[in-house]
Amino acid sequence: MVKVEIVEEKDQQYAAGTSPYASDDESRTSSSVSVDSIDSDTGDESFYDRVAALVDIVPPTTRHKIATRLSSTGSVIKRGGKLVGNLVWVVTTSALLIGLPLALVLEDEAKIVAQEKEMLAQQQGAQMMSGGSMYPAPPGSADQNRPQGVVPPGF
Template sequence: MVKLTEVEDEHFVEKPIGTKNDALLLSDDEDDYTDTDSEISDASDDELEEETIYDRISALKDIVPPSARHTVTNSIDAITSFGKASLSFSGKALWIISTSAFLIGVPWALAYAEEEQYIQMEREQGMIKGANEMLTPGSEPEKNDAAQQIL
């Protein structure tokens, strides 16, 4: 069987020194506070040099309460899922628009360019006719000459 014994701290056994206003005064004896310097100051310097940023950030999770961590985690999950869905939708929309442009736009552009060539050729022929009429002002148009030759 285990027997428990109570060990009293020496600070609680001695009565504090009072003054005339019942205010407590600190004792001049500094030996009482020497035991707090031993482990904290020596070990912390070595551990800080070996500690990484990841270790520091992972230690911060103990500071934040679980409800706040849950809220932050849900918010981050919602943002990432929205981002993934947006990128997926954008990629699919870009694919549809680009293939539609190739299947519809390229043939239309080729037909438009061909039509512009025909219009340009007609203008050139009209300019050639106008130039011929200016060079020979007294002659009849070519259509009449061709019609007279046939008759």
């Protein structure tokens, strides 16, 4: 059960009618006096100050849980970023140390093969121009003693 008591003001300052809770006839009828007396200058207050003031609304246990989760999420993201960075470093370095020399060697080999084909074509063209027929000479003919062109191995 609730017990209601009337508390008398003990301080003389408030007893003289200067209490903010005093009920004058004038303050009861005039609401503009109380509104005008409030300092409504919020020009100095920034957005950050307003958001920081909202901290008191959230209970401390909830704030702690939120801070812990944000901290753990940040550390997971940091570790993941470091892992991805290391992986990219390994792949890039491996590609430069293995892939680039391999590509250069393959390109050189392709150039050599193209040069050999060109030389072979030139030799075949020279043989046709020198009076030989497209068919090989029969055995025992005079063309058999003529030196043959050098053909690189593998052709």
